[in-house]
Amino acid sequence: MRKGQTLGEYLQAQGVSRRGFLKFCSATASLMALPPSAVSQVAEALATARRPSVIWLSFQECTGCTESLTRSHAPTVESLIFDAISLDYHHTLQAAAGTGAEAAREAAMDENLGEYLLVVDGSIPIGNPAYSTIAGMSNLDMLKASAQNAAAIIAVGTCAAFGGIPHANPNPTGAVSVSEIIKDKPIINVSGCPPIPVVITGTLAHFLAFGEIPELDELGRPTVFFGQNIHDRCYRRPFYERGQFAKTFDDEGARKGWCLYELGCKGPTTYNACATVKWNEGTSFPIGSGHGCLGCSEPDFWDHGSFYTPISAGLWGSRETLLGAAAAGTALGVGAAMAARARKKKAQAEKEADAT
Amino acid sequence: MSKLNDIPVSVEAASGNVIPLLHEIRHALKRVADGQDGTIIDLRSLPLAPGEDDRIETILGKGELHAELDALGPTVIQETSYAGVWLVTHRNTEGEIVARFIEVTRLPDILKSQDEDIELAIRKLQDELDVGTGETAPALEAAAAD
Numbered sequence: 459m460r461k462g463q464t465l466g467e468y469l470q471a472q473g474v475s476r477r478g479f480l481k482f483c484s485a486t487a488s489l490m491a492l493p494p495s496a497v498s499q500v501a502e503a504l505a506t507a508r509r510p511s512v513i514w515l516s517f518q519e520c521t522g523c524t525e526s527l528t529r530s531h532a533p534t535v536e537s538l539i540f541d542a543i544s545l546d547y548h549h550t551l552q553a554a555a556g557t558g559a560e561a562a563r564e565a566a567m568d569e570n571l572g573e574y575l576l577v578v579d580g581s582i583p584i585g586n587p588a589y590s591t592i593a594g595m596s597n598l599d600m601l602k603a604s605a606q607n608a609a610a611i612i613a614v615g616t617c618a619a620f621g622g623i624p625h626a627n628p629n630p631t632g633a634v635s636v637s638e639i640i641k642d643k644p645i646i647n648v649s650g651c652p653p654i655p656v657v658i659t660g661t662l663a664h665f666l667a668f669g670e671i672p673e674l675d676e677l678g679r680p681t682v683f684f685g686q687n688i689h690d691r692c693y694r695r696p697f698y699e700r701g702q703f704a705k706t707f708d709d710e711g712a713r714k715g716w717c718l719y720e721l722g723c724k725g726p727t728t729y730n731a732c733a734t735v736k737w738n739e740g741t742s743f744p745i746g747s748g749h750g751c752l753g754c755s756e757p758d759f760w761d762h763g764s765f766y767t768p769i770s771a772g773l774w775g776s777r778e779t780l781l782g783a784a785a786a787g788t789a790l791g792v793g794a795a796m797a798a799r800a801r802k803k804k805a806q807a808e809k810e811a812d813a814t
Numbered sequence: 815m816s817k818l819n820d821i822p823v824s825v826e827a828a829s830g831n832v833i834p835l836l837h838e839i840r841h842a843l844k845r846v847a848d849g850q851d852g853t854i855i856d857l858r859s860l861p862l863a864p865g866e867d868d869r870i871e872t873i874l875g876k877g878e879l880h881a882e883l884d885a886l887g888p889t890v891i892q893e894t895s896y897a898g899v900w901l902v903t904h905r906n907t908e909g910e911i912v913a914r915f916i917e918v919t920r921l922p923d924i925l926k927s928q929d930e931d932i933e934l935a936i937r938k939l940q941d942e943l944d945v946g947t948g949e950t951a952p953a954l955e956a957a958a959a960d
Binding site for chain 2: 474475476477478480481482484485488491493494495497691692693694695696715733734735739740742746
């Protein structure tokens with residue numbers, strides 16, 4: 459796609475018919491979790507969308523977020539969205555190296571002043587800048603310099619959004635999230651370890667189509683993907699309501715697909731789109747495969763105790779109280795899920811009190 | 815136990831969303847019959863248990879019309895056994911499903927020839943007639959000889 463060309467012109471030049479374009483827009487609207495009735499709006503917006511410059515910075519990360527996006531990409535839709543941006547800097551994907559790579563980043567920033575999109579994955583160490591440097595520049599300095607003239611920032615992955623695993627206790631590098639450093643730019647947090655690929659491209663598509671950031675929740679995440687918790691959208695929820703829980707990973711309940719709450723599933727306190735969008739082209743998600751949700755899209759998920767301890771055990775002190783709590787949860791039904799955020803805050807406060 | 819399929823797992827999970835979905839389709843169908851707009855349901859937006867996708871497809875069945883579209887990968891438009899209820903499955907060039915909708919309408923829009931493509935077709939046909947090359951050349955030559 460050449461500079462200045464709209465996406466509609468680009469697709470037409472590729473021989474894509476209007477019918478094909480509508481298909482692309484239907485899939486894109488689905489990606490963005492927009493209602494199907496919004497397809498015509500998406501078509502209109504995408505037809506005139508111009509190619510934004512994207513600078514992708516990778517700091518303290520494992521490249522899992524990039525792998526999530528590039529390994530499971532769905533050609534012709536997500537890759538077209540990826541084609542529709544000008545990815546001017548990305549350590550893993552760019553051909554340039556050394557000073558040439560840094561020159562590309564600086565040139566993209568100069569040429570697209572105030573208009574480029576900055577994508578960050580990985581946390582930023584502020585304990586000692588030398589913990590992570592690129593071309594002799596600390597992550598902190600590179601983030602500040604690159605963010606200065608960005609239109610918006612997308613923090614991809616839990617590390618960039620909330621500090622993630624590098625931030626986990628005892629946080630040896632002093633890792634922090636993007637939003638703890640940059641305060642004067644719109645920041646979209648696309649959390650997850652890694653995030654669901656269509657959530658990354660869906661967020662990019664929204665920016666591409668509408669030139670603005672989507673509606674965000676209180677943690678800066680797009681509400682279309684993070685507005686509901688896993689538990690509320692889980693197909694195993696009816697078993698929770700009936701008090702039918704798997705007690706081990708190989709008991710009768712597990713084989714029958716009962717609720718994994720007692721095995722530590724963090725679905726009730728985790729906000730993400732896994733239960734509906736799913737993974738691997740919509741094939742499944744952790745709960746669908748018989749394992750509880752780890753809560754990876756939530757802040758400090760690594761420090762919330764064992765992945766195999768029920769949420770309620772952390773709140774009421776022992777696992778023995780769990781059954782009562784689960785029964786109460788069953789009786790409370792939807793109310794239990796609505797109280798999830800409050801419970802999580804309480805658990806966090808108790809954890810911090812324990813630490814001091 | 816040598817194969818994954820040999821593991822005795824019987825999933826009895828049900829999201830409870832299949833029957834409400836069928837009610838939603840029935841209401842949407844009534845609206846179409848009353849002359850109102852159609853409805854499109856994005857199946858990706860629903861929490862469905864393993865196998866429920868297939869169950870929905872089985873319940874809806876196959877109707878008289880089946881169309882395939884080849885644009886950015888194949889798309890199958892299948893009228894179900896319930897007239898006015900269509901299952902539209904978009905796949906990419908690698909055959910992976912990128913979107914799946916139930917459309918409750920007289921005819922899904924994507925089946926219609928699009929205005930932009932019709933305009934392009936007019937220009938293309940006009941160019942063909944002006945230049946007189948390609949497929950139309952023999953016919954034009956014959957017409958000129960007459």
